Amino acid sequence: MKILVTSGGTSEAIDRVRSITNHSTGRLGKVITETLLKAGHQVCLVTTKQALKPAPHSNLSIIEIKNTSDLLQEMQRIVPDYQVLIHSMAVSDYSPVYMTGLDQVQASQDLSEFLHKKNMETKISSKDEVQVLFLKKNPKIISLVKEWNPSIHLIGFKLLVDVTKEDLIQIARESLEKNQADLIVANDLTQINVDQHLAYLVEEKDYQIAASKQEIADLLVERIQGFDC
Amino acid sequence: MKILVTSGGTSEAIDRVRSITNHSTGRLGKVITETLLKAGHQVCLVTTKQALKPAPHSNLSIIEIKNTSDLLQEMQRIVPDYQVLIHSMAVSDYSPVYMTGLDQVQASQDLSEFLHKKNMETKISSKDEVQVLFLKKNPKIISLVKEWNPSIHLIGFKLLVDVTKEDLIQIARESLEKNQADLIVANDLTQINVDQHLAYLVEEKDYQIAASKQEIADLLVERIQGFDC
Structure with missing residues (x-):
């Protein structure tokens, strides 16, 4: 199968000189890609420069992107060519719009004016004691996937921090429905470390539990075999 | 000599799940450290997990830090033990204090109230269309070095973006004076790439030009030999 990860x-x-970065080592995407390749699938991995990457393989192509805007553009272009998308990337919810000193913000009558401004300086001055950064919500790429390719099988991820198992599964089910996904891998940052990676593979009526990145990858590969492509 | 880099x-x-990161590969600090080790110096490298690092060496110790607060604490502890500090780290000027939706900020009479708030949630909700992040200026670590160790030789760095050579040297001289540094390495992001790294090694009355990371390192080692320690 042709699978996009x-x-x-x-x-x-x-x-x-500065960025807001979503933490992600890329380790899970690497394990998933390697497991898919072993099972004979053809994989395109969309990832970042910093992320861990699988070894080169004749059935693997890699595309590097930096920000949400790059990702949106690439995904729109390539999603139509794939049968399955495993979207494990940690995508920034917000992007910086404008940064300025607190005094300027205090003096404003309507803060929305700052949403139409742009920092013209290449390195924002560090003179103010307090700075204020305005951020705008990014388009939710996962919600656009089915528009670009209605027949693609979509596997999404939901990372939360320190919530109950019930909340995790509930929020995964909401994401499942909203994004028309086949499956959401729900995980909690407090239950991820080098050795373990607890995750719930949540479908509409059922879920499976994985205890490590390899187990997540194995269950996903198994699930994908069942997809009707 | 005992040198801190x-x-x-x-x-x-x-x-x-999110951080503001100052871009720096650590490549220059790596080259400087390797060149110092070759010249027979004893080096402690304070760096980050992501940065490029020199190969292990019997005269090299490495300390990893993450944020400005860690750096301040470590530097205060170890600066007194060294004869020279080469401070090439890209240190964040500001740290996040509080992030909230635009509506809440609009509704506030006194924005300084947000400087005393803390996000209690572990992952800030992504419901608002616009978010506002308040940031507070960090202590300038370079300005504290001479308080911690008045006899240390201080080599600072100044990175600017797309300025004239005159401005670069002028701003380096201001930093030299303000921080009681022996030398400031002034460089411009637009003149740095994998192959070249233009830099001015600025002292009170004079400056030297380097065209690559290795040349910067060589000139620094040469300059350090002249220090009276």
């Missing part, structure tokens, strides 16, 4: 975390520039 | 870029957490 995303991994790593996007970075959104504040200026030429 | 800093390299890489600090990261300041917004929440458990």
Whole structure:
């Protein structure tokens, strides 16, 4: 099967020397890609420069992106060519719009004016004691996938921090429905470390539990075999 | 000589999944450290997990830090033990204090109230269309070095973006004076790439030009031999 995998975390520039980065080593996407390749699938991995990557393989192509805007553009272009998308990338929810000193913000009558401004300086001055950064919500790429390719099988990820198992599964089910996904891998940052990676593979009526990155990858490969492509 | 080198870029957490990171590969600090070791110096490198690092060496110790607060604590502890500090790390000027939706900020009478708030959630919700992040200026570590060790020789760095040579040297001289440094390495991001790294080694009355990371390192080692320690 032709499978698209995303991994790593996007970075959104504040200026030429600073970015807001979503943490992600890319390790899970690497294990998933390697497991898919072993099972004979053809994989395109969309990832970042910093992310861990699988060894070169004749059935693997890699595309590097940096920010949400790059990702949106690439995904729109390539999603139609694939049968399955495993979207494990940590995508930035917000992008910086404008940064300025607190005094300027205090003096404003209507803060929305700052949403139409742009920092013209290449490195924002560090003179103010307090700075204020305005951020705008990014388009949710996962919600656009089915528009670009209605027949693609979509596997999404939901990372939360320190919530109950019930909440995790509930939120995964909401994401499942909203994004018309086949499956959502729900995980909690407090239950991820080098050795373990607890995850719930949540479908509409059922879920499976994985205890490590390899187990997540194995269950996904198994599930994908069942897809009708 | 006992020489302390800093390299890489600090990261300041917004929440458990996002940080503001100052870009720096650590490549220059690596070359400087290797060149110092070759010249027979004893080096402690303070750097980050992501930064490029020199190969292990019997005269090299490495300390990893993450954010400005870690760096401040470590530097205060170890600066007194060294004769020279080469401070090439890209240190965050600001740290996140509080992030909230635009509506809440609009509704506030006094924006300084947000400087005393803390995000209690581990992952800030992504419901608002626009978010506002308040950031507070970090202590300038370079300005504290001489308080911690008045006899240390201090070599600082100044990275600017797309300025004239005159401005670069002028701003380096201001930093030289303000921080009681022996030398400031001034460089411009637009003149740095994999192959070249134009830099001015600025002292009170004079400056030297380097065209690559190795040349910067060689000139620094040469200059250090002349220090009276």
